[in-house]
Amino acid sequence: MKVVIMGCGRVGSELASQLDQAGHQVTVLDINPDALRRLPPQFRGRKVIGNGADQDVLRRVGVQDADVFIAVTQGDNRNLMAAQIAKLIFGVPRVLCRIYDPAREEIYRSLGLETVSPTRWSVQVFLQALSQAPGEARREE
Amino acid sequence: MYVIIVGGGKVGYHLAKALRDDGHEVLVIEKDRARCEHLEAELGDIVLRGDGSEVAVMEKAGFNRADMVVAVTGDDEDNLVICQVAKVRFQTPRTIALVNDPKNAEIFHRLGIDHTVNATDAILAQIEQELPVHALIHLLSMRGGGLEMVEVRIPSQAAVAGHRLKDILLPQQSIVALIIEEDGSPKSPDPDTVLHPGDKVVVVTRRENEELLREVFSRPAPLSSPYGPLSLQR
Numbered sequence: 265m266k267v268v269i270m271g272c273g274r275v276g277s278e279l280a281s282q283l284d285q286a287g288h289q290v291t292v293l294d295i296n297p298d299a300l301r302r303l304p305p306q307f308r309g310r311k312v313i314g315n316g317a318d319q320d321v322l323r324r325v326g327v328q329d330a331d332v333f334i335a336v337t338q339g340d341n342r343n344l345m346a347a348q349i350a351k352l353i354f355g356v357p358r359v360l361c362r363i364y365d366p367a368r369e370e371i372y373r374s375l376g377l378e379t380v381s382p383t384r385w386s387v388q389v390f391l392q393a394l395s396q397a398p399g400e401a402r403r404e405e
Numbered sequence: 406m407y408v409i410i411v412g413g414g415k416v417g418y419h420l421a422k423a424l425r426d427d428g429h430e431v432l433v434i435e436k437d438r439a440r441c442e443h444l445e446a447e448l449g450d451i452v453l454r455g456d457g458s459e460v461a462v463m464e465k466a467g468f469n470r471a472d473m474v475v476a477v478t479g480d481d482e483d484n485l486v487i488c489q490v491a492k493v494r495f496q497t498p499r500t501i502a503l504v505n506d507p508k509n510a511e512i513f514h515r516l517g518i519d520h521t522v523n524a525t526d527a528i529l530a531q532i533e534q535e536l537p538v539h540a541l542i543h544l545l546s547m548r549g550g551g552l553e554m555v556e557v558r559i560p561s562q563a564a565v566a567g568h569r570l571k572d573i574l575l576p577q578q579s580i581v582a583l584i585i586e587e588d589g590s591p592k593s594p595d596p597d598t599v600l601h602p603g604d605k606v607v608v609v610t611r612r613e614n615e616e617l618l619r620e621v622f623s624r625p626a627p628l629s630s631p632y633g634p635l636s637l638q639r
Contacts (some may be wrong), residue, residue, distance in 0.1 A: 304542040318513065341458055346517055367460035368486070371494050371624050374418075 266330045268293065268318030268356075270346050271337035275362070279334065283331035284309045291325050294337075299397040319353060328354045335361045340368055345378055409434065409471045411457030411487050413444045416503060420475065421448055432466055458486045460494065468495040475596040477503040485509075488518045512584035514548050541619040544607065551612045554582070562625040571596035575621060576614035581605040 265288045269280050272294040280292045281304055290309030293316045294300055300311045314321035316335065327333060333350035335343035340363045346362035362380050363369040369381040406429045410417045413435030425431045425448065433448065434457035435441050441454045455462035458477070468474065474491040476484035481504060487499035504510045504523040513521045526543070544552040558622055565573050570581060584592045587603035600606070610618050 318506070319508065339482065341480070341482040341486040345485050349512060352515060353512060366460065368458070368490065371460075371490055375493065 265289065265332060266326075267291070267332045267334065268316075268322075268325060268327050268330045268350075269336065270294075271335065271343070272296075272299040272302055272311075273336065273338065274302070276334075279336070280309060281307055293321070293325060303383045308338045317342050317349070319349055322346070322349060322354060327356060330348075330354075330356050332356070332358045332360070335359075340365050342379075344368070344372060351377070406430070406472045407467070408432075408473045408475060409468060410465055410502070411474070411476045412484075413437075413440050413452065413478060414477065415473075415480050416477045418447070420477065421451065425451065432461065434466055435534050446621060458483050460490065460492065463495065465491065467495060471495070471497055473497070473499045473501065473611060475501045475503075478507060481505050481509050485516065485518065486511050488513075489516065492517060510546075541615060541623075547609075552578075553611055554607065555608050555614065555618070556613060557606045557608065557619060557622040559600055559604045559606065560625065561623065563600075563602060564624050565600050565622055566602045568600060569596065570594055570598045570600065573600070573621065575608075576610060576617040579608055579614055579618055581606055581608050586638040615638060 267283050267288050268291045269276050270293045272280070272292050275291065276294070280290050284290045284307050291312060292300065292303065292309060293312045293314055295313065295315050297313050297329060300313070303311065310325070312325050314324070316337070327350055328332050333347065333356045335347045337367055343361045343363060347359050350356040351359040358378070360378050360380060361372070362382065363372065364381070364386045366381050369379045369384070373379045408429055409432050410421050411434045413433045417433055417435070421433045422433050423438045431451050432453055433444055433451060434453045434455060435444060436454070436456055438454060440493050441452050445450045453462070453466055455465070457463065457478070468491055471491070474488060474497045476487040478484055484502040490502050491497035499519050501520045501522060502513055502514060502518045504521045507523045507525045508521055510521045541557040543553060544556055547554065577619070581594045584594050584598060585605040585607070586592055587601070592598065606622060608618060
């Protein structure tokens with residue numbers, strides 16, 4: 265599977281590294297060259313410095329041939345714009361997009377974008393932990 | 406009309422001032438505290454501090470009753486999302502986005518933004534207007550279909566000057582929509598309208614026919630003949 269990941273933060277770099285180990289063809293994109301250093305030395309994929317919300321950059325990394333595009337930069341709006349370009353302009357079959365703001369996440373999910381909201385998800389995890397006795401959650405792990 | 410402007414930079418500020426002076430109800434949303442204080446000092450109590458792409462801020466600003474939302478921040482991704490959320494969540498009738506990178510204009514249209522404005526193209530159009538060699542000015546790109554509205558000024562030595570519209574062979578799918586005479590008065594064209602040097606002709610045409618159109622209207626007549634080298638007769 266050809267995967268393009270935009271944003272090489274903690275999530276992006278870990279995701280890239282695991283997909284690479286699983287044998288996928290991974291390209292990681294970040295505007296900050298320092299961020300790409302998060303990738304482990306054994307990473308075999310492609311590292312590209314550039315803005316994924318720029319259609320020329322996306323074309324250059326070959327997003328039109330990708331099977332999956334994942335937008336995980338720190339900026340919700342940047343992720344939303346890049347994800348929509350990947351999906352609607354370049355026709356990438358599977359596009360995933362992280363959105364911190366639950367309200368925006370809901371809106372774009374209703375428009376058919378496949379979204380992930382870590383905010384909503386973390387809140388659920390915390391509430392669930394609180395509903396259990398101390399130490400119980402840890403034992404389950 | 407209630408107009409919400411997101412982004413209190415230079416464009417946002419002057420826009421707010423002009424619309425307010427025109428009697429419209431205006432609100433400017435700006436993230437930066439210092440900038441907000443400056444705007445408030447200049448414009449009065451029509452400034453809201455916050456991230457204009459946050460739904461909570463939008464609700465507070467009254468997006469649900471806005472007649473128009475104008476997103477003029479320095480980041481294209483913010484302008485896109487502001488206008489999309491305004492449309493989808495608040496059913497804003499009209500959205501206008503500033504496009505900082507001109508190549509995003511096409512994408513914005515495909516993603517549902519009613520209207521985009523970009524400084525680069527506006528300045529280019531101005532330059533075209535200043536340069537006599539560039540007799541063709543872009544007025545408007547119409548959504549879908551690849552149609553453009555352009556303005557051509559008839560040069561003094563143009564071959565078409567003195568000819569009726571029906572005798573001028575235009576590129577395919579080109580329609581003369583309006584003629585503005587040299588004194589500035591608009592005229593609705595009909596087949597017998599005669600073109601004069603200095604007239605501005607507003608034409609709807611296909612993008613690929615622009616060069617041909619410019620050629621037709623601005624090509625000079627040869628000195629030897631009062632009629633142009635173009636075949637103007639049917």
